[in-house]
Amino acid sequence: MSKIFFTDLDGTLLTKEKKVTPATMDALIKFTEAGNHFAISSGRSLDSVKSVQVENNLFFPGSYLIAYNGSQIYDCDAKKDVYRTGVPFDLVPQIFSLAKEHGIHCHTYSDEYLISPAEDEQLSYYRRVIHTPYIITDDICSALPDVPCKIIGIELHDRAKIDRFKAEVEKIAGDRLTLLYSNPYYLEIFNSEAGKGSAVIRLAKHLGIPHENTIAAGDEENDISMIEAAGLGVAMLNAVDIVKAVADVITETDNDNDGLVPILSDR
Template sequence: MNYQILVLDLDGTLTNSEKKITPPTLEALIRIQENGKKVVLASGRPTYGVEPLARELHLERYGSYILSFNGARITDCRSGQIIYNRTLPADSIRPIYEIASKYPVDILAYGPSELISGLQINQYTEQESRINHIPIKQTDHFLDEVSSISNNKFLLTGEPAEIEKVRKEMISHFRGYLNIYCSEPFFLEIMPQNIDKAFSLQKLLNSIGLTADEMICCGDGYNDVTMIEYAGLGVAMQNAQPLVREKADYITKSNDEDGVLYVIEKFM
């Protein structure tokens, strides 16, 4: 298969343990774009948390794409145009907050230039802040703060045992209305219904005239499973969660061994 598009999760996939793209992988990704291939950075991060890596890879020069918020937003890097955008239903925001408030977890929204913490900042809130290079703004007026912004997703952070409890209650309450899942044991993603990486990639492929058979998707986390199953070639990193490796067509080297570079050299 002549693969035309390479979709990459970021943390644990494209970036190594230091959250960096190694020079050989960087050079290879620029080279395939020079040869007409498209690169998509597909992440649970907000758009501004992906943009520094997009600039490193010169996605704006080659007309590649950012798929952020686990697929709730797609951005054309060349034009800066948002070509797909889904937000949480307005009537879900208060009950999400009220359920989260019953547990020792934090609830995060993504402001224009800060991470809005609505409950109790914890180490996982701080981790999300570091990943995205944005400051935390703690507020006692979360519902007022988020009423004026575009809420593509909320993130609940906390100890895995508590996240599992709140996950079960959220799913029971919002079944069929919201998409709720863990991207990590300490991160609970609260998303618009039917939004995941595969759904949004289908939207993107339709808009640019490519098919899933022409696409390689690489990932390591639970939120990468749908795109790995959807892709013509679904690739799990060696460091991926066991379920992700089970679903993949191919297992590459780990993110600390230039696993993405290995995929490029073997398949593109």
């Protein structure tokens, strides 16, 4: 019976230089050659995840890309989506209005562009790593051909300010949206039917893989649901404490020092 390995990118599969170590690559090759599946699970857009895949040559048979915190699941072999959902259109202008009121940078995404109302410090910081082309417009909805898979709020200097914004969005969204942090600066906003944990369950069911044959590794708050959902939940040594608290296993070394290798090699 085949297994499937779900992995976050930043702080997990990738080093601080945004690379995959040779030892980790060798372990991935052996894992997939044994007939197992590989799935990148990220908060990033699909375009950005594909860029990482190309830059690190992460092409294995039976691979999947999970983008926007589980809002989109892409089959690399079939070159099509297995699943896609988004933030309901009626909530999009309300979220951006609250962001403006609270002085929080927000942007969202189409399939081709990052869409932002402002070209500011936060957008520049985000695009140090994410190089998706962008559109600047006050009319966010007019630039969206479909419901956006995710909205992200960014605040680089005042955590209390973005926490207040988060609380206000939760009031208008009710149980329709999930809001959580992917790092101290980034607030992820996406459909509550998505989430990395839901993607684990959804993709494993799609492939007919039993729960006990699912493995998931991560380091940040937005990885908690997939670590809890998997048969084996793995926290990186460099993970935040709330991630370590829910994991079945904590790696002996961090993402810069082949932390995932024993996890893959022992399977």
